Amino acid sequence: MADSIMDGVRLLLITAGVAFFIIGSIGLIRFPDVYTRIHALTKADNLGLGLIVIGLLLGAGSLATSAKLVLIWLLTLVASASAGYLVARAARRRGVKPWQAKDTPPAKGDDTPPPQSGGH
Amino acid sequence: MRTTAATGQAIVSSRFWTRFAARCSALAGLWWILTEGSGGWGFAATVIPLIAWLGLRSAPARAHRIRPSRLPVFIVFFLHQSLRAGVDVAARTLKPSLPLQPALLRVPVALPAGAPTWWLMLIISLLPGTLSVRLEGRMLEFHCLDDRLAVERDLRHTEARIADLFGCDRKRPGVSAP
Known part of the structure; x- marks a missing residue:
């Protein structure tokens, strides 16, 4: 009985994890520009992998295996956060403008100040 | 003057060995995780101190440490x-x-x-x-x-x-x- 409950919980966690991966991939297609797409991939996949790892931890036989799973998750976190940053920085350096919603006024953080005249 | 310098040297050296020991333990833990506790400790015992020593020698001292x-x-x-x-x-x-x-x-x-x-x-x-x-x-x-x-x-x-x-x-x- 307890075993089947545990199996149910694992199934739920792993399914939810896979769902977040799929949603992240949908975001990659639906989101309008490079910056927003990085958001979709890094955050949804981080949570998805986290849920899968927790699901697998519940059935991991040994402490070493559990530690390995957590280590894999940590390395993936660092890799996806740094890769996301590098792609965003490369896009910014090439002057890729962030997509903006059509019906909104220019955002307060817009990084393109009007050209200033009167330099010395 | 000379005593102060000598004490300073001793402190630096003892700090080095503390960090060396800490790094060896961390690497041994990592080895245990990667091999899932299945052994290979002869190899690990040779390589771990070497990596720990090289790491401490080549990387500058970190100004900020996690508590x-x-x-x-x-x-x-x-x-x-x-x-x-x-x-x-x-x-x-x-x-x-x-x-x-x-x-x-x-x-x-x-x-x-x-x-x-x-x-x-x-x-x-x-x-x-x-x-x-x-x-x-x-x-x-x-x-x-x-x-x-x-x-x-x-x-x-x-x-x-x-x-x-x-x-x-x-x-x-x-x-x-x-």
């Missing part, structure tokens, strides 16, 4: 925020209207340069609606998915958590030198 006692609070904070971030972005993806209002924002970083700043930049990319784009001096430029969210408040909150983790001070926002 292990502060780690649990930070982990809980991080897990909670990861959950929020994943659910937030998933909800936006699945809504037919695709509610996005992106913006590039710039804020001065209040944390000291080095490890704390790097941690901030990596962590905020995994938090709800924020993504590090560029660091120019002490100004962090980041992309936010929706500027109606309280992203700046979240960012300051994260800074405070990282300052706690490293036991370092924060400058007041807005007073960073040009």
Whole structure:
């Protein structure tokens, strides 16, 4: 009985994890520009992998295996956060403008100040 | 004068060996995890001290260190925020209207340069609606998915958590030198 409950919980966690991966991939297609797409991939996949790892931890036989799973998750976190940053920085350096919603006024953080005249 | 120098040398040396021992233990733990406890310790015993020694010799001393006692609070904070971030972005993806209002924002970083700043930049990319784009001096430029969210408040909150983790001070926002 307890075993089947545990199996149910694992199934739920792993399914939810896979769902977040799929949603992240949908975001990659639906989101309008490079910056927003990085958001979709890094955050949804981080949570998805986290849920899968927790699901697998519940059935991991040994402490070493559990530690390995957590280590894999940590390395993936660092890799996806740094890769996301590098792609965003490369896009910014090439002057890729962030997509903006059509019906909104220019955002307060817009990084393109009007050209200033009167330099010395 | 000479005594002071000698004592200083002794302190540096004892600190070196403490760090050497700590690094050896960490590497041994990593070896145990990677092999899932199945052995190979003869190889490990040769390589681990070598790597630990080379690592300490070649890398400059770190100015900021994580305080292990502060780690649990930070982990809980991080897990909670990861959950929020994943659910937030998933909800936006699945809504037919695709509610996005992106913006590039710039804020001065209040944390000291080095490890704390790097941690901030990596962590905020995994938090709800924020993504590090560029660091120019002490100004962090980041992309936010929706500027109606309280992203700046979240960012300051994260800074405070990282300052706690490293036991370092924060400058007041807005007073960073040009």
